[in-house]
């Protein structure tokens with residue numbers, strides 16, 4: 564698991580977050596667009612909204628386990 568200090572500062576506070584291991588592949592944004600977006604300043608994905616519905620939480624979890632670099636973590 565990534566150390567907590569790798570968490571990108573642009574993530575909103577909360578359980579799900581993206582680390583600097585992101586390679587900007589777009590997959591999480593496709594799977595869970597209500598949770599992840601591209602932060603243009605750093606050209607990486609971040610969590611811009613924590614999931615609040617079962618559907619969004621399920622999508623966020625699917626994105627987390629599908630991320631090719633394990634950049635999506637849960638605290």
Ligand code: SF4
Nearest residue numbers: 585586588589591630
């Ligand atoms: S799936 Fe992982 S590597 Fe791809 S954009 Fe999302 S966080 Fe980055």
